[in-house]
Amino acid sequence: MSDIRIHKTGASDIIASSDGKLTLSVPIQIKRRSGRKLVTLPNGETAKVCFRDTTATPLQLALARGHHWLALLESGEIKSLKEIATREGVDNSYVSRMVNLTTLAPDIVAAILDDTLLNNIILFDLAVDPPVLWEEQWMRIKSALST
Template sequence: MTGISLTTPVAQQTATLSADGKLLAVHVPMAFRKRGGRKMVVAPNGSAAAPHPHAWPARRSNVDQSLLTTLAQAFRWQRMLDEGQFATISDLAKAEKLDHSIVSRTLRLTLLAPDLIEAILDGTQPEGIERQRLLHGFPIEWEKQRRMAAG
């Protein structure tokens, strides 16, 4: 007997029927990867599992909540600096009771390309766009950012 899957090609799955014919065991190769604090199912070819064409649409894409929160914080802090609430990043860091370097690295997120920011907000950012990676530095030029995200 062969198993039927909605998303996995038959060549990649195996199915066995118990001797009494009451139990069908289906093996579908997949891996789980953590992305933005959530686990994602990854197909054997490395792509994220695609929903079946007849599946109900997802309410929300895979928003990286940690990255989204950090991005919002960066823009909030930038607005506070722009409005003159704090004269320097050091003053802001002191008021937030954070190290100057953390505030500086977070503020750099305001320099991301607009399309990458939109993708983060939508939850459709490439795998190369992750909170820790961005906080450790990224190019200022938007084209280089896009290449970094893609590769």
């Protein structure tokens, strides 16, 4: 912890306790603007807005559907992909492709959730017959980017 440096600026207070721990008190204000909460710092600046509360992308929605449908299957609430398709009013192959997304590599899933996967990657590239090996999944994505 010796590489941590604290510089006191503005109206923040640093209080040392008897056990050697430090407490940092920073006066902030939380204001509502257009239904969003904004944090105003002591120097009057507004903190960066986190974009995690934006509308989900189509890939994120597809991933969520796939995991939800797989959970229904695993719990026994639904007996087959065909039953999900009938219940949701969609094609069997669509349900199958969404459930295929649950086998994606964790770093690909993270890229989808963080919306950092390049825009040329489409649902078809990820959901139709995905390779079992995660390295091969990345090779498919790289291949899709080069076309």
